[in-house]
Amino acid sequence: MTGEMEVKNNQVRSMHPQKFAMWLFLVSVVMIFISLSSAYIVKKSVGNWVYIDFPSLFQYTTVVIVLSSISMHFAYISAKRNNIKNIRIGLGITAMLAIAFIVGQFNAWGQLVENGHHFVGNPAGSFVYIFTGLHVVHLAGAIIFLFIVLVKAFKYKVHSKSMVRMEMCTTFWHFLGGLWLYLYLFLIFNN
Amino acid sequence: MSVTDIHLQEDLAHDDHHDEHHEQGFVSKYIFTTDHKMIAKQFLITGIFWAIIGGGLSIIFRLQLGFPEMSLEWLRPMLGQWITPEGKLDAEFYLALVTMHGTIMVFFVLTAGLSGTFSNFLIPLQIGARDMASGFMNMLSYWFFFASSVVMFISLFLETGPAGGGWTVYPPLSALPQAIKGSAAGMTMWLVSMALFIASSLLGGINYITTIINLRTHGMSFSRLPLTIWAFFVTAILGLLSFPVLLSAALLLIFDRSFGTSFYLSEIFIAGEALPNVGGSPILYQHLFWFLGHPEVYIVILPALGITSEIIATNARKPIFGYKAMIGSILGIGFLSFVVWAHHMFVTGMNPFLGSVFTILTLIIAVPSAIKAFNYITTLWKGNIVFTPAMLFSIGLVSFFISGGLTGIFLGNSVLDINLHDTYFVVAHFHLVMGSASFFGMLAGVYHWFPKMFGRMMDDKLGKVHFWLSFIGIYLVFFPLHYIGIAGFPRRYYSFTSFETFSIYGDLNALVSIAAILTFAAQFIFLFNFFYSIFRGKLAPANPWKSNTMEWTTPRFPGHGNWVGAIPKIFRWPYDYSKPGAKDDFIPQTVPYSHTPESNLEHEEELTKEEDLTGVEKVN
Ligand code: HEM
Numbered sequence: 090m091t092g093e094m095e096v097k098n099n100q101v102r103s104m105h106p107q108k109f110a111m112w113l114f115l116v117s118v119v120m121i122f123i124s125l126s127s128a129y130i131v132k133k134s135v136g137n138w139v140y141i142d143f144p145s146l147f148q149y150t151t152v153v154i155v156l157s158s159i160s161m162h163f164a165y166i167s168a169k170r171n172n173i174k175n176i177r178i179g180l181g182i183t184a185m186l187a188i189a190f191i192v193g194q195f196n197a198w199g200q201l202v203e204n205g206h207h208f209v210g211n212p213a214g215s216f217v218y219i220f221t222g223l224h225v226v227h228l229a230g231a232i233i234f235l236f237i238v239l240v241k242a243f244k245y246k247v248h249s250k251s252m253v254r255m256e257m258c259t260t261f262w263h264f265l266g267g268l269w270l271y272l273y274l275f276l277i278f279n280n
Numbered sequence: 281m282s283v284t285d286i287h288l289q290e291d292l293a294h295d296d297h298h299d300e301h302h303e304q305g306f307v308s309k310y311i312f313t314t315d316h317k318m319i320a321k322q323f324l325i326t327g328i329f330w331a332i333i334g335g336g337l338s339i340i341f342r343l344q345l346g347f348p349e350m351s352l353e354w355l356r357p358m359l360g361q362w363i364t365p366e367g368k369l370d371a372e373f374y375l376a377l378v379t380m381h382g383t384i385m386v387f388f389v390l391t392a393g394l395s396g397t398f399s400n401f402l403i404p405l406q407i408g409a410r411d412m413a414s415g416f417m418n419m420l421s422y423w424f425f426f427a428s429s430v431v432m433f434i435s436l437f438l439e440t441g442p443a444g445g446g447w448t449v450y451p452p453l454s455a456l457p458q459a460i461k462g463s464a465a466g467m468t469m470w471l472v473s474m475a476l477f478i479a480s481s482l483l484g485g486i487n488y489i490t491t492i493i494n495l496r497t498h499g500m501s502f503s504r505l506p507l508t509i510w511a512f513f514v515t516a517i518l519g520l521l522s523f524p525v526l527l528s529a530a531l532l533l534i535f536d537r538s539f540g541t542s543f544y545l546s547e548i549f550i551a552g553e554a555l556p557n558v559g560g561s562p563i564l565y566q567h568l569f570w571f572l573g574h575p576e577v578y579i580v581i582l583p584a585l586g587i588t589s590e591i592i593a594t595n596a597r598k599p600i601f602g603y604k605a606m607i608g609s610i611l612g613i614g615f616l617s618f619v620v621w622a623h624h625m626f627v628t629g630m631n632p633f634l635g636s637v638f639t640i641l642t643l644i645i646a647v648p649s650a651i652k653a654f655n656y657i658t659t660l661w662k663g664n665i666v667f668t669p670a671m672l673f674s675i676g677l678v679s680f681f682i683s684g685g686l687t688g689i690f691l692g693n694s695v696l697d698i699n700l701h702d703t704y705f706v707v708a709h710f711h712l713v714m715g716s717a718s719f720f721g722m723l724a725g726v727y728h729w730f731p732k733m734f735g736r737m738m739d740d741k742l743g744k745v746h747f748w749l750s751f752i753g754i755y756l757v758f759f760p761l762h763y764i765g766i767a768g769f770p771r772r773y774y775s776f777t778s779f780e781t782f783s784i785y786g787d788l789n790a791l792v793s794i795a796a797i798l799t800f801a802a803q804f805i806f807l808f809n810f811f812y813s814i815f816r817g818k819l820a821p822a823n824p825w826k827s828n829t830m831e832w833t834t835p836r837f838p839g840h841g842n843w844v845g846a847i848p849k850i851f852r853w854p855y856d857y858s859k860p861g862a863k864d865d866f867i868p869q870t871v872p873y874s875h876t877p878e879s880n881l882e883h884e885e886e887l888t889k890e891e892d893l894t895g896v897e898k899v900n
């Protein structure tokens with residue numbers, strides 16, 4: 090979406106303002122996780138740290154979230170091609186995968202406890218809960234957004250000429266998928 | 281323009297359906313408004329409210345510091361149990377007072393009150409937009425701030441008092457509710473309030489950046505933006521990058537306080553008993569906090585500097601000296617402010633080598649700051665200065681910025697800071713360079729844009745009296761604090777009477793307190809002037825300060841949408857004051873070069889060929 094357009098009687102440069110605002114929002118989310126990552130590294134370098142046994146479930150939830158990104162993209166492409174039925178299918182599958190992911194993360198916390206890492210205890214373990222918890226909080230926000238788009242899709246309001254919400258939702262979704270991959274790798278490599 | 285865009289336009293038009301033709305109801309006009317001008321006023325009024333409270337609190341603790349023997353029995357009706365049976369101020373309440381004073385002033389007055397007011401008010405008006413990119417988000421931003429204010433305000437009346445760990449709320453003190461009263465419920469509410477505040481700042485900041493980048497009117501390139509807008513822009517970016525970090529810091533603190541985690545806690549004994557927490561580090565909090573905290577001080581000062589640039593150029597009737605250098609230094613300050621945070625932590629036992637690195641980085645930041653100061657002075661130099669109250673306050677700001685900035689260079693040297701850290705010298709430093717300078721910027725802005733905000737003029741004489749009393753008063757308050765600091769007075773101490781060596785400074789402390797009371801009293805002149813003028817001030821002319829920026833092309837009482845008819849186009853930079861050959865001593869940004877052949881420079885004459893004059897009236 091480049092070139093100039095009029096929104097509310099105003100010259101708009103480069104990008105749709107709402108999409109632009111969305112990107113800025115993502116920047117602030119990135120800052121939260123960067124600051125926590127550096128807190129993690131600083132804390133680790135101070136010592137008094139324990140080794141974490143990561144829940145095996147994390148491997149499965151990782152697959153699930155990657156799949157959800159694929160189905161999200163399927164919905165996005167269907168919207169571009171005005172395939173209304175496939176938009177609904179794509180979004181529906183994405184929503185279910187997302188819920189499966191959250192349930193998986195929750196059970197992974199159970200595994201963490203079994204492995205002896207409680208939320209209250211050595212910060213090495215607490216950080217894992219913080220990272221995963223915050224990620225899920227953001228994902229919950231994304232699911233609400235997804236449902237809004239889904240409702241719009243049922244009202245025939247998502248199609249190739251009305252893509253802003255769909256695009257924003259897709260961006261957010263891929264972002265959260267990528268964020269999880271980053272967090273998982275970060276935790277494994279800094280264990 | 282693709283088809284998608286056209287459709288989206290319709291969508292937007294539906295989303296933001298504001299009726300300009302119907303009378304708005306009271307609620308949608310004054311309370312849940314999406315008009316950036318009204319939201320700005322909401323921020324301003326709330327900011328003023330907080331400034332009175334924050335100032336009032338400081339008067340109470342200045343009484344204690346200046347007159348430690350005095351009976352404060354007469355404050356009992358207001359403070360109740362916080363006055364001890366002997367008629368003294370409760371020592372823990374003293375800590376709560378300084379904490380609340382700092383929090384309120386830094387965040388609620390000089391961040392929300394300043395950026396919230398002027399970014400909101402000026403960004404659309406000065407770049408030629410009908411409103412912010414999202415009026416709804418803008419409204420949310422105010423109401424988050426309001427909610428945050430309510431929580432903080434209620435915490436003042438808790439039985440255990442408001443937060444008491446200093447405005448930086450360092451753990452472990454702040455993390456252990458049993459440590460002092462001020463770490464109990466008051467601290468919880470402080471954290472909740474700050475979380476809401478951060479949400480408000482982010483919503484506002486995202487909107488400011490989006491608006492500036494996307495909604496500029498025709499011809500308003502970045503190289504023609506007024507410096508106010510440049511300053512608000514960089515401020516918003518700083519906020520966007522640093523407030524989330526404060527949120528992380530606060531989040532971990534909340535978990536330590538309420539859920540028993542040990543991010544910041546390790547091996548602590550309270551009343552001889554060991555706490556279970558091990559493995560945490562309080563220094564971690566300081567890193568996170570100051571990574572926000574240092575950019576935050578620039579979030580506080582940059583808008584004030586932007587406002588000042590505009591006012592000084594207008595009232596010196598000269599182009600701002602070094603426009604590009606000003607932008608460069610704003611950007612430079614913005615960047616550097618992220619790499620100096622550890623100068624607040626020289627005494628945390630950091631590696632001396634690391635200390636030197638941060639010393640050097642800190643001293644580098646003095647360079648862009650000094651460039652700005654020089655540019656103000658050179659702009660004033662040989663100008664036809666018009667001493668409006670706004671101009672006086674702007675010049676006052678420059679004075680404070682210089683005298684406070686100089687002491688920053690002392691503090692930036694780790695070797696000196698080891699002596700000066702946590703003394704009144706630091707207090708003097710930041711009250712001049714940040715507190716007073718930014719406060720003066722805010723007042724200057726109010727005096728200058730009052731005619732646009734309320735369509736009326738403030739009283740000039742009262743404004744000048746207000747200026748002189750404040751200016752002299754502030755120096756009387758903060759200058760002596762340097763000596764007190766060098767003498768070794770630590771900050772945040774309830775009383776110094778039990779130290780024999782300090783008694784010779786008793787008189788100086790009393791003087792500071794008297795000056796503080798007078799300065800505070802002088803602010804009521806402003807309050808009277810402000811509220812009286814809203815209703816009874818002289819009606820403002822269209823362009824009272826003969827200014828170039830485009831907010832003065834709107835009607836006296838601009839409606840929602842700012843301009844009637846099309847938005848004016850922009851043809852030149854905002855600082856064509858006293859241009860040789862020109863008929864007037866100012867040429868507004870909306871005047872094309874084609875209309876001013878008498879004053880065009882060579883390259884400007886070239887530009888006349890490319891100007892698109894459709895819709896531009898020739899005014900003579
Ligand atoms: C010439 C540039 C500056 C330098 C080199 C500088 C340096 C410093 C240093 C080293 C400290 C730490 C002192 C200590 O705690 O021991 C400090 C404190 C502080 N500075 Fe600056 N500063 C400069 C400009 C500013 C500006 C422009 C502002 C705000 C607008 C500011 C606001 C503050 C504040 C609020 C504190 C105290 C925070 C606290 O401990 O409560 N400084 N400064």
Ligand SMILES: [Cu+2]
Pocket residue numbers: 573574577620621623624
């Ligand atoms: Cu600093």
